[in-house]
Amino acid sequence: EPEVTQTPSHQVTQMGQEVILRCVPISNHLYFYWYRQILGQKVEFLVSFYNNEISEKSEIFDDQFSVERPDGSNFTLKIRSTKLEDSAMYFCATKASREETQYFGPGTRLLVL
Amino acid sequence: EDQVTQSPEALRLQEGESSSLNCSYTVSGLRGLFWYRQDPGKGPEFLFTLYSAGEEKEKERLKATLTKKESFLHITAPKPEDSATYLCAVRAKRGSTLGRLYFGRGTQLTVWP
Numbered sequence: 001e002p003e004v005t006q007t008p009s010h011q012v013t014q015m016g017q018e019v020i021l022r023c024v025p026i027s028n029h030l031y032f033y034w035y036r037q038i039l040g041q042k043v044e045f046l047v048s049f050y051n052n053e054i055s056e057k058s059e060i061f062d063d064q065f066s067v068e069r070p071d072g073s074n075f076t077l078k079i080r081s082t083k084l085e086d087s088a089m090y091f092c093a094t095k096a097s098r099e100e101t102q103y104f105g106p107g108t109r110l111l112v113l
Numbered sequence: 114e115d116q117v118t119q120s121p122e123a124l125r126l127q128e129g130e131s132s133s134l135n136c137s138y139t140v141s142g143l144r145g146l147f148w149y150r151q152d153p154g155k156g157p158e159f160l161f162t163l164y165s166a167g168e169e170k171e172k173e174r175l176k177a178t179l180t181k182k183e184s185f186l187h188i189t190a191p192k193p194e195d196s197a198t199y200l201c202a203v204r205a206k207r208g209s210t211l212g213r214l215y216f217g218r219g220t221q222l223t224v225w226p
Binding site: 004006031033035041042043044045048049050055056058089091095100101102103104105106107109 | 144145147149154155156157158159162164200202204211212213214215216217218219
């Protein structure tokens with residue numbers, strides 16, 4: 001069964017460093033999303049992306065965040081200068097056209113020290 | 114403001130003891146309501162999508178139902194392997210075509226033998 005994959009599974013970084021989280025969507029899915037989940041809290045929407053453009057972003061997704069699809073297969077989330085409060089699980093999700101269901105990857109656990 | 118409230122926060126059941134989880138929502142036009150299962154340290158795993166009041170879907174020991182204000186996830190004769198956090202999410206009709214999901218905090222279900 002096709003599934004969304006994410007790398008790395010864990011990332012530890014120092015405050016102020018840049019991190020790039022990677023996602024490989026389900027093939028034929030063209031709609032992409034990033035969500036995050038701080039430990040013990042709700043899953044929160046960050047950004048949606050289609051046709052090489054951001055469709056919608058939340059108030060969390062400030063100038064420190066960026067997304068791109070660099071090579072037609074990967075979908076990445078970059079945090080330019082990490083803060084302690086960026087520590088969370090980051091989930092990629094993808095969706096097919098004409099469907100509503102979003103399928104989530106296993107997540108990247110980011111720890112900012 | 115779109116909101117999703119799940120109850121109870123935690124539920125402990127003996128194996129075979131059926132019960133229901135509740136998801137109450139307020140959203141400006143429901144485009145879809147989604148149930149996911151989340152194991153510790155993992156990504157949300159899709160279970161069901163419901164679109165309109167009166168709709169029901171079943172999968173093994175799980176049955177999801179939808180009204181205009183809430184959804185129930187009924188668990189019949191649960192087994193220990195059903196232990197997980199069950200997440201409810203909604204998508205509103207308004208907003209971008211891609212549709213962000215709003216999640217509840219989840220119900221942590223523990224089934225003991």
